[in-house]
Amino acid sequence: MSVLEQLNDKQKEAAMQLEGPVLILAGAGSGKTRVLTNRTAYMIDEAGINPWNILAITFTNKAAQEMRERIDRLVGFGSESIWVATFHSTCVRILRRHIDLLGYDTNFTIYDTDDSKSVMKEVLKRLQIDTKQYPEKRFLNRISNCKNELSSVEDEERDALGDYADEMFAKVYREYQAGLKKNNALDFDDLLVKTVELFTSFPEVLENYQKRFLYIMVDEYQDTNTAQFELIRLLAARNRNICVVGDDDQSIYKFRGANIRNILDFEKVYPNAKVVKLEQNYRSTQTILDAANAVIANNGSRKDKKLWTDKGDGEKIRFISTDTAYEEAERIVDFICADKRAGKCDYRDNAVLYRTNAQSRLLEEKCIMAGIPYSVVGGVNFYSRREIKDILAYLKTIDNGRDDLAVRRIINVPKRGIGATTISKIADHAAASGLSFYDCCVKAEEILGHGKAAEKIAEFVDLISVLKSKVEYITLEQLIDDILERTDYEAMLEESDPDDAQERIENIGELVNKAVAFEEQNDEPTLSQFLEEVALVADIDNVDENADKVMLMTLHSAKGLEFPNVYLAGMEDGLFPGYMSICSDDPEEIEEERRLCYVGITRAMEKLTISAAGSRMIRGETTRNPVSRFVKEIPQELLLGMPSSMKQKPQIQPQQRPTVQPVKPVVAKAKPFAYLTKGSQMGSTSAPDYGPGDRVQHMKFGQGTVLSVEKGARDYEVSVDFDNAGVKKMFAGFAKLKKL
């Protein structure tokens, strides 16, 4: 049977067009992933295309992994040689091979936003720019925008045309880039910029990749920025077999440079493009689709689409309005509890979506009180937590001492009596000599003279070199344990803040879990590779949908996901849409928020509940907001529980700030769960649903029999005798074993 049999006519049409440019306009829930995977399977299975020649770009690592698994299931072989990756990891892979052509070392490090900020701070200090008047963030944002638009330092210098502020910016931009280069580092945006630069400056390298990637596919095309557009254009220029999939109504990343014109103008750039619209929705009820269609219809420039389904009307949309955000959270949690008790759903069937991360807190508290297992996606990124960054800085220093920021981060953490004066002496010497900070530490005695300071530095250098010498012989897990032991890191945590120590230690345990999983999944794992993988993960990549937990996340994180029951919380003008967009004179801003609302509504498969609170704390201030205009855009007859009073409430006019009146806090219970921090995962060590003797399935090792399940310090440790791979020990949380 052909792999295309599972597709409807439109989907089939899109999947069969392998040659030339193809634009698939795929409405929410229209089976776009299925089209992409079956199209790829069709290429390999029936068109005889070598998987090696296929490039598929996705938005998140999770999507990439999922796509590969699904293709695997369809064709059973060859899927591992398809290049499926995100834009960023694709670029890293290419740059690791060729970036020496641009004067960087191929073992460059990737800087996250915190690292970029440190570099910027140093630059501004050196240029004596007052950060009160010009905050780092502003420069960083502008630099990011430039990079997204592929505007180089030279371009900015040329365009400054004597304008004081612009010239200053160009100078900062230049110095910032120099700072990165000195540390042999690239920031997120550079990954794309440098790859494009590589391709334009070295056509023979580009040609190499053009000859390899004969067929290119890009998912979530509506969220590509100019740099990404250019990268794809270059790669596809020779063969023109480019297939992009997206939905202009779901373009929600303008703030990070996404250019909706990339999808709207696709046919102008590729005039002979075949365009296929997928409008049949397989996810939601007609009621939900009607609501989504009605809301999005208020947007101006969009490709006309109308989602439909043969699923039937289903339940009405439930609208809840409460006095306070506190009550709102309570109502939502009550609904979930009731459904669960009635046996209508599992916890994992429910997701609560909100506009801002801060909203998760109340919901978390209520979940804890009700004893509901939940999982918060996002918030403070796991890899930007202090303890994790410290350990990673050790690993980076061990891996390659060229990352000055990493070395400086840990040179006195835990405290070893190396102070600011010593550090700045070494830093000055490094700057003057052009050597790296770590290299200067190695010859500290030369710089500082014989003394206590030099001795302390020598101790640090010894520590690093001992660990360095071990890297090749021990596992990552052992290396991290070794670091912890030799530095007495956990003791330091206990001492400095006993309240959070437990959680921080658990986080480190989680990092060890990830290291173990990494070593399991790679044939020849290296420290550099691990650090690289870790630099490019998104929060959503770590979501485990097998765990039976209610999901709490922002609307942005929810893109691409679906849940039987969806709760849209905080539907209030001023929060969603946020004031920024309400007050802006750019109508595009509100439209972007509306698209976000559309994304939220269309996540729901069966039941949608939207809620609004009359007042809530925002930034320590109690604010009152009217019900969101988006709620009013949903036809009345689809809603259940719409209070008539709401209809008269005036809408906020543009240019007018929403009323912010201090209101006495209605609830006295300030913070019943002070130990709770965002991102904490409840029950991450819950017992697996299999036991000794059960047959299980592992992603890589195939089927096997469970020998034992033991509760370890961090997670359950499972021993499995695999039919083809022998006995393996692994952590339950990461092995993702499926009971058969």
Place this chain on the structure above:
DNA sequence: CGTACTAGTCTTTTT
């Protein structure tokens, strides 16, 4: 050199 306190910012979303 290390600590404790203060002031200021943040909150729109993230690879």
Place this chain on the structure above:
DNA sequence: GACTAGTACG
């Protein structure tokens, strides 16, 4: 309200 960076002091 929470977190961070910067500063003053021991």
